[in-house]
Amino acid sequence: MYDAIIRGDGMEEKMAAGVFFQLLLGLNYMHGRNICHRDIKPENCLYLIPGNNAHLKIIDFGLAVEYAHPSIFLIT
Numbered sequence: 001m002y003d004a005i006i007r008g009d010g011m012e013e014k015m016a017a018g019v020f021f022q023l024l025l026g027l028n029y030m031h032g033r034n035i036c037h038r039d040i041k042p043e044n045c046l047y048l049i050p051g052n053n054a055h056l057k058i059i060d061f062g063l064a065v066e067y068a069h070p071s072i073f074l075i076t
Contacts, residue, residue, distance in 0.1 A: 001056075002042040019045075022056040030058075038063040 001019070004011070011019075023045065030037060037044075039060060047054035 001045045001047070005042055019056060023058070026056065026058045030064075034067050035061075036065050036067055037061065038065065 023040070027037070027040070037058065039062070040058070044058060044060045046057045046059055048057060
């Protein structure tokens with residue numbers, strides 16, 4: 001994703017919404033397992049294959065932590 005941003009490739013709103021949705025699904029999965037990534041940025045979001053239908057992969061868990069109290073992420 002980072003390379004596309006640097007090249008200046010445009011992204012239609014529908015595609016951007018799909019990317020964001022995949023990112024949120026990944027974060028939801030991690031948070032459901034009490035893991036906080038702590039370094040979400042374009043450089044850490046990759047596609048295995050190029051194309052519009054590729055699945056987004058979240059990488060680089062070097063700063064990730066497991067938290068003991070999931071309630072810290074609940075909105076009250």
